[in-house]
Amino acid sequence: MKQEFKASIKRALNDANLTGALGKFSEAYKVNRTKAYEGIDFEELRGRIAEAKSSAACHLDEVAETFRTNAEALGAKVFRTRDPEEVKQYILKVARENGVKNVVKSKSMATEEIHLNKALVEQGISVAETDLGEWIIQLAGQTPSHMVMPAIHMTKEEVADIFSKEVNERLDTDIPRLVKVARNELRPKFLEADMGISGGNIAVAETGSIVLVTNEGNARLVTTLPRIHVALIGVEKLVEKFETVVPILDALPRSATAQLLTSYVSIISGPTQNDDGSTKELHIILMDNQRTEMAKDPKFKQALQCIRCGSCLNVCPIFRLVGGHVFGKVYTGGIGTILTAWFDELKKSEEIQGLCIQCGNCTQVCPGKLDIPEMIMEIRRRLVLEKGQPLVQKAIFSVVNNRKLFHGMLRAASVAGKPFTSGKFIRHLPLFLSELTDGRSLPAIAEKPFRDIYAEIEQPKGKEKAVFYAGCLIDFAYPETGVALVKLLNKAGIEVIFPEEQTCCGAPALYSGAYEVAAQNAADNIEALLQQDANYVVSACPTCTVALAHDFAKTLEAVGRNEWLDKAKKLSEKTVDLATLVKRLVDEGRLSFQEGAELGKITYHDSCHLKRTLKVSEEPRELLQQAGYQVEEMFECDMCCGMGGSYSMKLPEISAPILQRKLKNIKDTGAPLVAMDCPGCVLQISGGFDQDGEPVRVKHTAELLAERLKD
Amino acid sequence: MYEQFKARAVAVGAEVHRVDTYRDAVEFVLSFLKQESVAETSGSYAVWAKGPFLEAVGQESLAGVPGLGFEVTRERAAQAKVGISDMSFAVADTGSLVQDQAAPDQRLASALTSIHIALVPSDNIVPDKAALFSRINPGNSRYIAFITGPSRTADIERVLTIGVHGPERLIILFVDELGGEKK
Numbered sequence: 001m002k003q004e005f006k007a008s009i010k011r012a013l014n015d016a017n018l019t020g021a022l023g024k025f026s027e028a029y030k031v032n033r034t035k036a037y038e039g040i041d042f043e044e045l046r047g048r049i050a051e052a053k054s055s056a057a058c059h060l061d062e063v064a065e066t067f068r069t070n071a072e073a074l075g076a077k078v079f080r081t082r083d084p085e086e087v088k089q090y091i092l093k094v095a096r097e098n099g100v101k102n103v104v105k106s107k108s109m110a111t112e113e114i115h116l117n118k119a120l121v122e123q124g125i126s127v128a129e130t131d132l133g134e135w136i137i138q139l140a141g142q143t144p145s146h147m148v149m150p151a152i153h154m155t156k157e158e159v160a161d162i163f164s165k166e167v168n169e170r171l172d173t174d175i176p177r178l179v180k181v182a183r184n185e186l187r188p189k190f191l192e193a194d195m196g197i198s199g200g201n202i203a204v205a206e207t208g209s210i211v212l213v214t215n216e217g218n219a220r221l222v223t224t225l226p227r228i229h230v231a232l233i234g235v236e237k238l239v240e241k242f243e244t245v246v247p248i249l250d251a252l253p254r255s256a257t258a259q260l261l262t263s264y265v266s267i268i269s270g271p272t273q274n275d276d277g278s279t280k281e282l283h284i285i286l287m288d289n290q291r292t293e294m295a296k297d298p299k300f301k302q303a304l305q306c307i308r309c310g311s312c313l314n315v316c317p318i319f320r321l322v323g324g325h326v327f328g329k330v331y332t333g334g335i336g337t338i339l340t341a342w343f344d345e346l347k348k349s350e351e352i353q354g355l356c357i358q359c360g361n362c363t364q365v366c367p368g369k370l371d372i373p374e375m376i377m378e379i380r381r382r383l384v385l386e387k388g389q390p391l392v393q394k395a396i397f398s399v400v401n402n403r404k405l406f407h408g409m410l411r412a413a414s415v416a417g418k419p420f421t422s423g424k425f426i427r428h429l430p431l432f433l434s435e436l437t438d439g440r441s442l443p444a445i446a447e448k449p450f451r452d453i454y455a456e457i458e459q460p461k462g463k464e465k466a467v468f469y470a471g472c473l474i475d476f477a478y479p480e481t482g483v484a485l486v487k488l489l490n491k492a493g494i495e496v497i498f499p500e501e502q503t504c505c506g507a508p509a510l511y512s513g514a515y516e517v518a519a520q521n522a523a524d525n526i527e528a529l530l531q532q533d534a535n536y537v538v539s540a541c542p543t544c545t546v547a548l549a550h551d552f553a554k555t556l557e558a559v560g561r562n563e564w565l566d567k568a569k570k571l572s573e574k575t576v577d578l579a580t581l582v583k584r585l586v587d588e589g590r591l592s593f594q595e596g597a598e599l600g601k602i603t604y605h606d607s608c609h610l611k612r613t614l615k616v617s618e619e620p621r622e623l624l625q626q627a628g629y630q631v632e633e634m635f636e637c638d639m640c641c642g643m644g645g646s647y648s649m650k651l652p653e654i655s656a657p658i659l660q661r662k663l664k665n666i667k668d669t670g671a672p673l674v675a676m677d678c679p680g681c682v683l684q685i686s687g688g689f690d691q692d693g694e695p696v697r698v699k700h701t702a703e704l705l706a707e708r709l710k711d
Numbered sequence: 712m713y714e715q716f717k718a719r720a721v722a723v724g725a726e727v728h729r730v731d732t733y734r735d736a737v738e739f740v741l742s743f744l745k746q747e748s749v750a751e752t753s754g755s756y757a758v759w760a761k762g763p764f765l766e767a768v769g770q771e772s773l774a775g776v777p778g779l780g781f782e783v784t785r786e787r788a789a790q791a792k793v794g795i796s797d798m799s800f801a802v803a804d805t806g807s808l809v810q811d812q813a814a815p816d817q818r819l820a821s822a823l824t825s826i827h828i829a830l831v832p833s834d835n836i837v838p839d840k841a842a843l844f845s846r847i848n849p850g851n852s853r854y855i856a857f858i859t860g861p862s863r864t865a866d867i868e869r870v871l872t873i874g875v876h877g878p879e880r881l882i883i884l885f886v887d888e889l890g891g892e893k894k
Contacts (some may be wrong), residue, residue: 025869074853132875133866149866156868179864179872186876191789207849217862217877220822223854224815225785242849246840257865260719261805263877265857269849275785275815 005351012322013653017155019321026320032258045247050305050369052244057295057304063205063238064286071208071284074270082288084114091230092123094283098228100125100195106219107131108199109147109308110232110287112330113343128189130218132182139166145324145332147310148256153323196222200233207242209269210284213252215262223266227274228281235291236304248307251367255309290342299378303338305368312362312372317640317658318355327352334362334372341379353379357647358511359640360612380513389514397517403503410476414445425690439656440687443477450479454498457486462495465534471544472504473679481679484706485540488582491709492590501528505547508646510555519559522552526567537571540578540702542610542678548575578702579677583619586626593708597628601671604631606638607678620677620701627708634665643684659688666696673697675704712803712836719806720883723860724873729885733768736886740828741776744793749778753790758783760820762797764830764889783816794824801836802843807859809843811852827878832889
């Protein structure tokens with residue numbers, strides 16, 4: 001990563017105002033959003049939105065033409081263009097022909113996208129943003145840091161300074177007073193303006209209507225007072241039917257700001273009268289700027305289902321640390337990364353795509369059902385195709401694709417790590433590696449990997465067999481988790497088979513966009529794991545489980561190795577995560593725990609892939625309770641711990657504060673023990689506690705359960 | 712539904728009242744104007760936009776109220792403290808009011824003033840947007856306006872602040888005698 005980008009991250013992380021404001025907001029947002037959606041079937045609602053928007057995206061040109069026909073029949077002038085430059089020329093022409101001197105604007109990300117203000121000001125036209133947040137950043141000469149809350153990064157002190165300069169009077173930091181100043185300053189601008197420019201939250205083809213959603217009431221004034229109204233709308237806002245306005249209005253305010261409805265919604269269908277009796281000139285510009293290309297791309301078509309609520313930013317563990325400006329000048333966060341890659345160019349997303357930790361929080365709340373992490377993975381893949389892998393990464397992955405060499409090196413690392421090892425941890429690394437052990441120790445590589453221990457375990461022979469896929473971390477750092485798994489399954493009469501030829505699941509390569517490498521890993525593992533006829537393929541690492549159950553097929557297909565797909569499907573069907581399998585065995589009465597145990601308080605950390613991809617969260621909790629623990633929930637139990645596989649190596653400065661939050665939330669429960677089902681999370685969280693000094697034990701659920709089996 | 716509407720509207724900062732007759736409503740409005748010291752001075756006017764209520768009671772019956780005008784120009788509305796207008800529907804589950812505001816005086820009276828008094832037929836409370844959408848039609852209403860509570864912002868430090876560009880108070884007066892939509 002470039003120094004400049006790393007520096008911008010550092011600046012953001014050190015900005016206490018920014019991280020404080022965003023942190024507080026994201027915590028409140030989660031609670032308030034849940035409350036706002038009370039009594040609503042969110043899955044059903046977003047299903048309707050996604051379907052309607054997807055349908056419009058499939059026939060974008062046709063839907064846009066229907067809109068044009070219907071809006072023009074009502075007297076609006078509709079201009080369609082692919083080119084942002086033409087948008088600016090069109091608006092300047094309208095301004096010129098009407099002698100426009102003053103423009104008032106309500107909030108529009110589409111105008112930000114094409115830097116419209118600059119073009120107007122260059123022609124001597126005065127432009128006032130009237131959304132309070134937008135006005136603040138306009139006066140400050142900044143760009144929005146959030147789609148819905150553009151000035152969320154600024155403090156009242158900063159706003160007071162900026163306003164003081166504007167009104168030539170020393171203002172204090174009383175927020176209602178500052179808001180009043182904005183009202184008084186902007187009111188004459190509304191009354192004098194000869195052109196109002198708005199965006200549009202929805203454009204309805206069958207009625208030619210545009211829908212504007214605001215809280216401040218500025219859009220009502222922008223569309224009422226000036227004699228000309230120009231609405232600039234990205235074509236992704238088009239829907240076919242008027243009835244689709246209902247679900248979007250149900251979701252947009254709830255998801256954006258946790259409101260049941262914003263203060264104002266205006267549905268404008270054709271020009272209205274001005275207050276002097278003349279008819280308003282209504283210009284509606286439908287802007288494409290790559291959206292049609294996006295709609296044609298099977299991987300990115302879903303991006304047009306976005307309703308621009310910004311909820312993906314509000315739940316993002318990275319966004320709440322670094323804010324929007326790290327992402328660039330217009331669209332921010334995960335969705336911003338995708339839009340920048342398309343509206344700007346793929347290259348522009350090269351660095352920011354790396355900010356996504358792939359935790360999947362955004363997929364749970366998105367009202368348009370976008371899979372942002374998946375699209376970011378696709379960006380990574382295309383970047384690697386276009387530019388090749390970075391050299392160091394390429395060297396690493398060439399090793400990963402050679403199992404013998406890879407495992408040989410891991411064994412060697414056990415010895416090489418010795419000088420840095422203290423007990424089970426590596427606490428300090430020298431030189432440029434030191435950031436990796438900043439706030440988190442790394443696990444020492446086990447002296448004896450699981451594959452060596454396995455050979456020594458005596459197992460009952462049975463006809464029910466499970467193939468165990470260990471994954472690198474359990475095999476080489478936490479073999480005790482593997483031993484626990486064998487104990488659990490043996491107890492239920494299942495023989496565990498460990499195919500020696502299994503290798504890295506390919507997740508590190510996949511999440512870096514190196515699909516060819518990941519595909520080779522997939523093929524090698526499919527071969528190894530299907531060689532033995534077994535009832536299950538079980539893993540105690542959710543990331544590996546996701547690789548086996550979902551990613552192998554997708555990866556192989558993406559690189560065109562379709563001859564593997566049948567086998568990948570077969571493997572997928574057999575794959576099960578350990579928590580689910582053990583729960584099933586307990587429910588069937590094949591496994592039971594020692595009775596009457598009171599083991600005290602425990603808290604549980606949900607791992608991203610287990611909870612959000614595999615949808616497993618109740619099973620481990622129930623098992624721990626059945627074993628005798630009392631589960632005490634921590635705050636944000638399903639928030640990412642900051643590990644994210646190689647993420648914590650690439651962006652340790654972001655990973656570390658995410659981990660600190662997690663440690664605090666664990667400590668706040670008062671439980672002396674925290675369980676989780678992912679060895680990656682164990683690595684991150686136990687490494688954190690090793691440096692933190694708090695004596696909280698960190699354990700994989702499998703180990704805790706294996707200890708409590710009935711003899 | 713009235714109770715649900717009231718709870719939701721109050722939750723977003725609106726004030727909700729209900730009267731039986733036109734006469735009660737007029738009395739409510741006039742005493743309110745008095746209380747707010749509405750007068751024939753700039754900044755203290757009241758504007759009352761034409762609509763079913765005024766048609767029913769007759770504008771002339773309100774003549775001579777100091778500061779109150781029925782010609783809603785932008786100059787007058789910009790200097791008015793109170794704006795009074797009809798709103799056609801109330802949506803119970805969000806506490807919202809809805810009206811076709813294609814005529815600009817409806818918007819001037821409800822957007823430029825500091826206080827907006829909305830007169831709503833008590834029979835026109837609908838449960839939700841789905842029910843509302845069966846009764847509105849963009850084909851013959853060019854500016855369908857939803858108003859939910861007063862104007863608000865949270866753009867400075869996420870602190871909720873009332874009255875940024877639109878009214879800082881929204882007073883909703885249900886009038887039973889206004890009835891409902893003609894069947």
